[in-house]
Structure formats: C-alpha cells, structure tokens
Amino acid sequence: MAIARVGDQAGGGIAFLVSAGIVYEIIAAACSSPQTTEINAGARASTLMKWVHIGLVQAAGFVAVAAWFDKAHRTEIIAGGVTAGALMYAQYWHARDAGMKSSAPGTEGGGASEAVMASWSNPT
Numbered sequence: 001m002a003i004a005r006v007g008d009q010a011g012g013g014i015a016f017l018v019s020a021g022i023v024y025e026i027i028a029a030a031c032s033s034p035q036t037t038e039i040n041a042g043a044r045a046s047t048l049m050k051w052v053h054i055g056l057v058q059a060a061g062f063v064a065v066a067a068w069f070d071k072a073h074r075t076e077i078i079a080g081g082v083t084a085g086a087l088m089y090a091q092y093w094h095a096r097d098a099g100m101k102s103s104a105p106g107t108e109g110g111g112a113s114e115a116v117m118a119s120w121s122n123p124t
Contacts, residue, residue: 023062027088036064055088
C-alpha cells in the first residue's frame with residue numbers, strides 16, 4: 001500500500017507523466033522514430049503521417065478513458081496527453097519535411113539499403 005500513498009501525495013504530476021508517456025509509447029508503436037523517419041522519408045513519406053494520425057487517435061482514446069476513470073486528475077491527464085501529442089506530431093512533421101528536402105541516401109529501398117546492410121555484416 002506504500003505505492004498508493006506515494007500516488008496520493010504526488011498529486012497530479014504522476015498522472016500528467018503517465019498520460020504523456022502513453023502518448024509517446026502508442027505513437028512509437030505505430031511508427032518508427034522521428035530520426036528514422038527523417039532518414040527514410042523518401043521511402044516512407046506516402047504512409048508516414050497516416051500512421052502518426054492512427055497513433056494519435058489511439059492515444060486520445062487511452063487518455064480519454066484514463067481521464068474518465070480518474071476524475072480527480074482529469075485536467076493533468078488531458079494536459080499530459082495533449083502536450084505529448086502535440087510535441088510528437090511536430091517532431092514527425094519536421095522529420096518528414098526535413099527528410100524530403102535532404103539529398104542524403106536513406107537506409108531503405110534502392111541500393112543504399114543493401115550497401116548499409118553489407119557494411120554491417122562485413123566490417124572492414
């Protein structure tokens with residue numbers, strides 16, 4: 001029961017962090033990462049934002065249910081979810097745009113992928 005007492009004493013901060021964390025986790029599960037997105041925007045741009053949107057819808061569902069269950073921390077739960085959702089959306093948006101403007105080769109598709117894989121399996 002010590003954990004319950006810590007939760008009661010901590011107030012809404014823990015609820016905010018849990019809500020923000022679930023948004024990051026769900027979007028990460030639906031997508032790769034902003035870094036990988038930027039590197040491979042040429043191969044992924046057509047579907048990338050679709051999966052970010054799907055992840056945001058899933059995350060919003062979890063945040064809404066958490067806010068419904070925990071009325072005492074509803075504001076913090078929603079604030080954490082909205083904050084994390086906005087930040088992750090901005091990161092993926094930027095990664096997609098930066099990757100599309102970059103002339104650097106990606107790690108997926110074409111000869112670049114095979115060259116990268118060969119260098120990993122046969123280090124010199």
